[in-house]
């Protein structure tokens with residue numbers, strides 16, 4: 001399976017700046033990449049477009065331009081683009097959405113008064129799983145959430161909310177797992193369970209995780225470096241980091257950042 005982003009653009013209007021000018025912020029700029037199976041860490045400075053990339057890929061946000069093509073297991077193909085969104089009926093994308101798990105950057109669900117276990121049952125029903133209650137109970141056990149089963153999502157402490165976000169995204173065992181700052185708010189148990197899940201996912205489907213933690217990036221199979229909304233580098237982690245003395249992602253990332261700041265200052 002693979003995902004192909006082809007000339008994807010996304011801009012945000014920042015607000016009026018004077019009567020006739022609308023300032024724009026770049027989310028993605030001519031983003032063109034093909035990604036195959038494996039765990040890929042999406043790295044880049046603040047505001048480089050990581051969240052935008054995950055949101056458009058999750059079909060939660062509409063690209064202004066370009067298209068994303070998903071070639072999934074079983075030979076099925078889906079496309080997400082502005083023209084498809086404009087048609088109004090996105091039901092042909094539903095099978096894709098059911099094979100896709102997304103973890104948002106902010107895990108705390110302040111408004112939600114659904115009980116945690118019920119929320120997982122609803123998700124299992126949405127994913128058309130057999131025995132949704134059983135699936136929910138299993139997920140509760142797997143993510144150490146038994147003590148919170150009968151709490152509403154709004155009541156969850158931060159660590160449990162972070163574990164719930166991961167558990168919810170994994171209902172239905174998605175082929176595509178999109179994680180935005182997945183370790184934000186996680187406690188020690190959450191970290192342990194998350195790392196175990198990542199190991200399980202290696203080489204199985206596509207996992208894209210936007211992270212700032214360069215140590216965590218060491219568990220990824222691929223690195224995708226985003227800058228100014230575009231892909232600056234994509235490759236096997238081992239290959240990319242073989243060029244730096246200690247072979248670490250942190251050193252490689254620093255080297256890439258120092259190249260870009262030299263470029264901006266004319267190499268001085």
Ligand SMILES: Nc1ncnc2c1ncn2[C@@H]1O[C@H](COP(=O)(O)OP(=O)(O)OP(=O)(O)O)[C@@H](O)[C@H]1O
Nearest residue numbers: 012013025026027045046047048049050051052053
């Ligand atoms: N909803 C929005 N409205 C206006 N501008 C936005 C919005 N979302 C993102 N942006 C802008 O788009 C650019 C890319 O943002 P994005 O959140 O995708 O970057 P990021 O790499 O995820 O950043 P961070 O590492 O801080 O999470 C930034 O300039 C950001 O300010």
